[in-house]
Amino acid sequence: MKRAAALLATIAFPAVSWCFAHLQAPAASFDAARAYEHVRHLVEIGPRPPASDGIHRAQEYIIGQLKSYGCPVEEHDFHASTVLGSLLMQNIVVKLHGAGSGIILYTTHYDTVRIPNFVGADDGGSGTGTMLELARLWCARKNSLNVWIAFFDGEEAQGNWTDAGSVRWNNDASNNTFGSREMAAQMALSGELKHVKAMILADMIGPKNARITRDTGSTRWLTDFIWETAAQLGYQNTFVNKDYPVGGDDHFSFIRRGVAGCDLIDFSVRDTYWHTTQDTLDKVDPQSLAIVGQVLAATLPRFEKKFP
Ligand SMILES: [Zn+2]
Numbered sequence: 448m449k450r451a452a453a454l455l456a457t458i459a460f461p462a463v464s465w466c467f468a469h470l471q472a473p474a475a476s477f478d479a480a481r482a483y484e485h486v487r488h489l490v491e492i493g494p495r496p497p498a499s500d501g502i503h504r505a506q507e508y509i510i511g512q513l514k515s516y517g518c519p520v521e522e523h524d525f526h527a528s529t530v531l532g533s534l535l536m537q538n539i540v541v542k543l544h545g546a547g548s549g550i551i552l553y554t555t556h557y558d559t560v561r562i563p564n565f566v567g568a569d570d571g572g573s574g575t576g577t578m579l580e581l582a583r584l585w586c587a588r589k590n591s592l593n594v595w596i597a598f599f600d601g602e603e604a605q606g607n608w609t610d611a612g613s614v615r616w617n618n619d620a621s622n623n624t625f626g627s628r629e630m631a632a633q634m635a636l637s638g639e640l641k642h643v644k645a646m647i648l649a650d651m652i653g654p655k656n657a658r659i660t661r662d663t664g665s666t667r668w669l670t671d672f673i674w675e676t677a678a679q680l681g682y683q684n685t686f687v688n689k690d691y692p693v694g695g696d697d698h699f700s701f702i703r704r705g706v707a708g709c710d711l712i713d714f715s716v717r718d719t720y721w722h723t724t725q726d727t728l729d730k731v732d733p734q735s736l737a738i739v740g741q742v743l744a745a746t747l748p749r750f751e752k753k754f755p
Contacts, residue, residue, distance in 0.1 A: 475584055477744045479737030485512065485576035486653070486736075489557075490568045490728045496561035497527070497601045497625070498534040505557055505575075509539055509598055512579050518586035518596075519543070523633070527625040529605035536600035538626045541582055545592040549754045550639065552595045552646040553578060553743065556602030556626065556697055560614055560722050568728045570721065571602075573653030577740050584744060591751045592644070601625030602650075602697055611722035620695055627697035631704050644754050645669050646701040646708040647746070651721075652739045653731035657713045658684075659739070660691035665698060666707040673709055676749055677742045685738045711739060 488508060495501040506522075513520045523538040539557070555574030559567035566572075575598060582596050604623040608614045634640040647669070652659065661670050677686035691714060698708035713735075720726045 475587065477580055477584065477737065477740035479580075479733040479740060481583065482576040482580040482736040482740055483731065483733040485579045486568055486572040486731050487728055489572045489575060490566045494561075494563075494565055495557065495559040495567065495571065496603070497536050497558050497605065502558055502600070506537055506539065509557060509575065509579065513539070513541060513582055513586075516583045516586045518582050523630070525629050527601050527605075527629070529601075529625070530622055531605050531607070534601070534605065536625055536629075538600055538630050539598040540630070541586065541596040543585060543590050543594040543596075545590045545594065547592065547754075548642045550593040550595055550643045551747065551750050552597060552643050552701075553581060554597040554599060554627070554646060554648045554697060555650060556599040558600050558603055558626075560603040560608065561606065562608050562610065562614070562722060562724070564724045565722070565726065566724075567726055568731045569651050569653040569716065569726050573651060573731050573736060574649040577649050577652065577736055577743070580736075580740055581743055585747070590747070592747075592754060593642070594747065597630060599624075599626030599630070599697055602627065614722050620699075623695060624697050624700050627700035631700045631706075635704055640701075640704060640706060643701070643706045645672075645750065646698060646706050647673070647743065648696060648698045648708065648710045648712075649739060649743065650696060650710060651712045651714065651716065653735050654713050654716055655730075655732040655735065657732070657735040657738070658687050658689075658715055659711050659713050660687055660689045662693040662698075662710045662712065663690050664692060664694070664702070665709040666702065669707045669709040672749070672753075673711070673742065673746060676745050677738075680741060680745060682738050682742060685735070686742065
């Protein structure tokens with residue numbers, strides 16, 4: 448009898464605590480293993496330059512994942528006039544509706560630079576994997592602001608490059624950032640651009656012991672806001688208080704039009720594997736994806752307080 452009662456207690460107790468946990472419905476948190484798995488899958492596809500078989504497979508993968516989370520997905524096709532001629536590109540955009548008119552725009556690019564055998568684990572992969580995992584969280588969340596997540600095509604300079612040097616010296620702003628320029632122009636036309644409170648870009652955030660410096664071309668208050676969020680979580684060693692000018696990237700397509708923008712990037716790799724065939728999966732550390740993902744996840748409730 449005593450034994451039976453004890454047995455009953457051990458059965459009943461977990462059942463009660465499970466019910467309790469279920470009622471409290473703890474918020475899902477950023478899962479770096481999932482983000483890393485996305486990077487692994489993208490790398491496995493191989494090179495993903497605009498208008499290639501590889502990028503079409505990447506589009507299929509990104510859209511399939513987003514739909515599996517119940518996200519509303521928009522495919523924005525456009526023709527980009529490049530030095531290689533007109534290329535069909537596609538931005539993939541998730542628009543989650545909040546109560547007011549303010550929009551927070553989280554972005555990355557999913558194309559890779561057109562260098563033979565370049566698979567872009569960090570450059571293209573790390574930001575895409577992180578945004579896919581954030582989409583899983585936010586598509587299931589009740590957001591009070593409008594949250595848009597954009598995956599840009601055509602960030603990289605177009606050309607049939609042979610190595611990093613040839614890209615570097617031909618990186619003209621009229622021949623790169625096609626996706627972000629297209630989206631910013633469309634949003635200006637539709638009148639939506641003026642509702643964007645902040646545009647955040649994640650690009651090359653995957654290196655081991657990532658050191659994300661403060662891009663001096665990004666909007667000051669927004670950079671402060673993100674770095675404060677990181678410091679609150681104890682990630683000052685990743686979001687370091689050091690200025691660095693990034694130069695051309697997708698955030699400028701919005702900053703040029705008066706939108707607050709910030710680029711999260713560890714550009715210390717520019718003299719190692721950046722734009723080389725060494726940008727492989729081993730360069731991406733799930734821990735870096737975890738830190739950046741957690742910081743970005745924590746910015747959203749803070750934005751909701753800032754822009755009620
Ligand atoms: Zn690049």
